[in-house]
Amino acid sequence: MNDGSIDGGRLIGRIRELGNVGRDADGQLVRLAATAADKQGRDLFVSWLKEAGLDVAVDRVGNIFGIWSAGGWEERAPLMMGSHIDSVINAGIYDGCYGVLAALEVIQTLKSSGFQPARPIVVAAFTNEEGVRFAPDMMGSLVYAGGMDVEEALAAKGTDGAVLGEELRKIGYAGPHAPGFLTPSSYIELHVEQGPVLEREGIAIGAVENLQGISWRKVVVSGTANHAGTTPTGMRSDAGYGAARIVTYLRERALASSSPMVATVGCLALEPSAVNVIPSRATLTIDMRVPFEDRLLEEEDALDRFMDQLAEEEGLSISVERLARSKPVAFDQALVEIIERAANARGLSNRRMTSGAGHDAQMIATIAPAAMIFVPSVGGISHNPAECTHEDDLVTGVNVLLDVARILSLS
Amino acid sequence: MNDGSIDGGRLIGRIRELGNVGRDADGQLVRLAATAADKQGRDLFVSWLKEAGLDVAVDRVGNIFGIWSAGGWEERAPLMMGSHIDSVINAGIYDGCYGVLAALEVIQTLKSSGFQPARPIVVAAFTNEEGVRFAPDMMGSLVYAGGMDVEEALAAKGTDGAVLGEELRKIGYAGPHAPGFLTPSSYIELHVEQGPVLEREGIAIGAVENLQGISWRKVVVSGTANHAGTTPTGMRSDAGYGAARIVTYLRERALASSSPMVATVGCLALEPSAVNVIPSRATLTIDMRVPFEDRLLEEEDALDRFMDQLAEEEGLSISVERLARSKPVAFDQALVEIIERAANARGLSNRRMTSGAGHDAQMIATIAPAAMIFVPSVGGISHNPAECTHEDDLVTGVNVLLDVARILSLS
Numbered sequence: 001m002n003d004g005s006i007d008g009g010r011l012i013g014r015i016r017e018l019g020n021v022g023r024d025a026d027g028q029l030v031r032l033a034a035t036a037a038d039k040q041g042r043d044l045f046v047s048w049l050k051e052a053g054l055d056v057a058v059d060r061v062g063n064i065f066g067i068w069s070a071g072g073w074e075e076r077a078p079l080m081m082g083s084h085i086d087s088v089i090n091a092g093i094y095d096g097c098y099g100v101l102a103a104l105e106v107i108q109t110l111k112s113s114g115f116q117p118a119r120p121i122v123v124a125a126f127t128n129e130e131g132v133r134f135a136p137d138m139m140g141s142l143v144y145a146g147g148m149d150v151e152e153a154l155a156a157k158g159t160d161g162a163v164l165g166e167e168l169r170k171i172g173y174a175g176p177h178a179p180g181f182l183t184p185s186s187y188i189e190l191h192v193e194q195g196p197v198l199e200r201e202g203i204a205i206g207a208v209e210n211l212q213g214i215s216w217r218k219v220v221v222s223g224t225a226n227h228a229g230t231t232p233t234g235m236r237s238d239a240g241y242g243a244a245r246i247v248t249y250l251r252e253r254a255l256a257s258s259s260p261m262v263a264t265v266g267c268l269a270l271e272p273s274a275v276n277v278i279p280s281r282a283t284l285t286i287d288m289r290v291p292f293e294d295r296l297l298e299e300e301d302a303l304d305r306f307m308d309q310l311a312e313e314e315g316l317s318i319s320v321e322r323l324a325r326s327k328p329v330a331f332d333q334a335l336v337e338i339i340e341r342a343a344n345a346r347g348l349s350n351r352r353m354t355s356g357a358g359h360d361a362q363m364i365a366t367i368a369p370a371a372m373i374f375v376p377s378v379g380g381i382s383h384n385p386a387e388c389t390h391e392d393d394l395v396t397g398v399n400v401l402l403d404v405a406r407i408l409s410l411s
Numbered sequence: 412m413n414d415g416s417i418d419g420g421r422l423i424g425r426i427r428e429l430g431n432v433g434r435d436a437d438g439q440l441v442r443l444a445a446t447a448a449d450k451q452g453r454d455l456f457v458s459w460l461k462e463a464g465l466d467v468a469v470d471r472v473g474n475i476f477g478i479w480s481a482g483g484w485e486e487r488a489p490l491m492m493g494s495h496i497d498s499v500i501n502a503g504i505y506d507g508c509y510g511v512l513a514a515l516e517v518i519q520t521l522k523s524s525g526f527q528p529a530r531p532i533v534v535a536a537f538t539n540e541e542g543v544r545f546a547p548d549m550m551g552s553l554v555y556a557g558g559m560d561v562e563e564a565l566a567a568k569g570t571d572g573a574v575l576g577e578e579l580r581k582i583g584y585a586g587p588h589a590p591g592f593l594t595p596s597s598y599i600e601l602h603v604e605q606g607p608v609l610e611r612e613g614i615a616i617g618a619v620e621n622l623q624g625i626s627w628r629k630v631v632v633s634g635t636a637n638h639a640g641t642t643p644t645g646m647r648s649d650a651g652y653g654a655a656r657i658v659t660y661l662r663e664r665a666l667a668s669s670s671p672m673v674a675t676v677g678c679l680a681l682e683p684s685a686v687n688v689i690p691s692r693a694t695l696t697i698d699m700r701v702p703f704e705d706r707l708l709e710e711e712d713a714l715d716r717f718m719d720q721l722a723e724e725e726g727l728s729i730s731v732e733r734l735a736r737s738k739p740v741a742f743d744q745a746l747v748e749i750i751e752r753a754a755n756a757r758g759l760s761n762r763r764m765t766s767g768a769g770h771d772a773q774m775i776a777t778i779a780p781a782a783m784i785f786v787p788s789v790g791g792i793s794h795n796p797a798e799c800t801h802e803d804d805l806v807t808g809v810n811v812l813l814d815v816a817r818i819l820s821l822s
Contacts, residue, residue, distance in 0.1 A: 195641025212640055216686055228675035228698045229623055229767030230606025231791060233665045240676050244658035251652055254644045264639035265651050266686045273678045275627055275696040275734070285686040287639045323686070356640030380642060
């Protein structure tokens with residue numbers, strides 16, 4: 001630890017230990033927000049915070065903070081690092097937990113090395129990032145950043161009918177602090193990529209400069225059911241063909257885009273669904289992600305125009321329902337540069353990248369300069385027990401976080 | 412009737428009366444083969460045959476024949492006309508019944524006009540054309556033409572577990588005659604088009620010169636499920652995109668085809684079917700119809716090559732299962748010309764066309780010269796209570812059949 005690096009063994013040990021908390025009867029990791037399993041995970045994390053000599057603070061929405069401070073908390077705005085420790089159903093052990101335990105590891109390393117930070121350093125674990133039990137996802141950081149009223153969040157009803165506020169009280173994590181009680185000087189979130197880019201390109205560190213805006217739509221294409229044998233091609237209004245054209249259009253747009261746009265049709269159902277009947281109805285979902293708001297708006301408009309033209313040409317009617325929409329997030333350029341410099345100083349290959357998934361960092365970015373660091377995910381797999389990042393890569397990422405934290409807390 | 416035309420009132424009245432037999436509790440027409448409802452329809456038809464003074468013969472597979480003959484049945488090969496009187500579930504009243512009752516109407520008209528045919532004239536109603544209760548469809552005519560063993564047909568198990576042979580005995584239509592006991596000199600089937608072509612083109616009579624060969628396939632496209640946000644386009648193996656490409660490919664082939672090819676993807680399902688997950692599997696059906704065997708084989712091969720290339724390009728694997736395959740049928744050119752001449756002689760617009768659906772005529776075509784006559788279907792709708800052909804068009808079609816029958820039985 002005196003060589004300026006973190007204790008990899010301790011880090012990996014904690015990731016594994018936390019990853020064993022919340023296993024169900026089938027051995028699946030299910031640590032949904034504010035459940036008994038989540039309480040077990042929180043208790044373990046808090047025990048480590050105390051063991052590291054940090055002050056523990058919990059806010060009203062259950063966000064947990066471990067604070068290392070020479071003086072009082074409010075002397076100066078703290079450097080904050082963190083992520084979340086709730087999980088999806090049948091989860092892997094890295095998503096979220098890695099960023100939280102990395103932040104703790106960084107603080108412990110700095111502390112034991114005799115480093116004297118010029119401001120408090122805080123590790124944060126935000127409530128209900130995954131959004132599996134309570135909507136919306138990233139709720140804890142959203143409330144913390146003032147994007148959602150705390151009372152509204154506490155009244156949220158879970159998929160199991162439970163109310164978040166009551167559940168937090170039950171597990172002992174309805175804290176006294178007002179969300180946002182600490183405004184960070186900057187926020188850094190280390191996370192597994194959850195995508196294939198770093199691994200495929202053989203790059204160690206992603207300096208995440210922005211986060212995709214997300215446009216979710218449900219599209220219903222209506223045509224006319226007809227006999228597959230007796231209806232000539234030119235006399236068809238084939239809803240399934242209309243849906244297929246939307247799928248191929250989106251691929252063309254994504255390939256032609258100068259920004260890292262992606263688009264996905266994940267659900268597609270035909271009616272009446274018979275081998276010899278032309279589909280009268282196709283219902284599909286579109287997930288479109290673009291990291292710049294003006295470009296995302298442009299793509300939404302272009303899609304609308306395409307579907308209008310398609311409907312006209314094919315004798316279809318197409319209706320669109322917006323399911324969800326979030327704006328892209330531009331992370332702090334100065335922080336991104338610091339991450340790049342830190343990676344370069346350790347001789348690590350690195351690249352700027354876009355986060356395709358949502359993270360707590362995007363919420364905190366509304367109240368403080370924020371950025372993220374990615375490490376490679378094996379096969380790009382996430383939200384799955386096969387989620388994996390090699391131990392070397394895990395340790396490397398935390399060392400970069402360590403160097404970044406040192407720089408950001410020096411002054 | 413002495414003006415050389417049929418009795419339109421009697422024809423329409425019988426179509427309506429038969430159409431009211433076999434209504435279920437919801438008023439839906441359901442006259443599945445060899446059910447009690449089918450018995451009612453058969454009994455009514457047979458009563459009309461007797462009323463018209465025809466000999467009634469039933470063969471072992473339940474096909475019913477009404478025979479008008481001066482001498483014994485076997486003096487000369489008979490002219491045969493007919494179709495089927497079983498129905499689909501929630502059927503219209505014209506499909507099949509029109510052709511059977513038209514044939515009876517033609518025979519009655521010729522008889523009462525004092526016409527002296529040079530050969531017997533027979534109206535046939537074939538068993539289980541629709542194939543809803545027992546597989547395969549067109550079973551009665553298939554067995555009649557020697558394409559299926561009668562014992563095998565009688566052993567067929569219905570969707571309700573019933574055995575055809577037993578059901579025919581129960582309803583009194585397990586006849587004594589060997590299927591094929593009459594080999595027709597020619598066979599003409601008048602039918603509603605069940606497609607939109609004649610109505611859209613404003614044409615009265617279709618002279619059907621061939622019948623589509625049908626290739627049914629089930630295709631499974633396998634890719635890799637991945638996060639819709641974090642997986643760049645170039646790193647995807649998107650099974651849904653693969654399926655969409657197959658759909659658009661088939662459209663392009665159908666449009667580019669010089670024959671009246673049609674292709675339909677009626678069923679398409681994605682897995683895991685989540686908004687933000689790239690589909691790992693797409694299961695689709697392909698119904699491809701081409702009226703020439705060499706061209707159908709060509710299209711099947713071209714599709715295989717396209718899917719191989721698609722799999723290669725997109726990192727997918729694609730498996731194909733053959734669900735059904737029937738060869739195209741070329742009807743008798745001389746008969747088609749007689750139909751055209753008959754229509755022209757009455758000043759009726761007409762066109763040659765391809766039947767996109769299967770009919771008993773395709774089975775009888777293997778043992779005798781055969782052809783079909785189509786009349787317009789309103790909106791191309793069939794297998795649906797909204798199935799409709801205007802009364803004028805119904806009568807017009809039977810008058811053409813009358814003229815064709817006169818020509819074919821004169822010598």
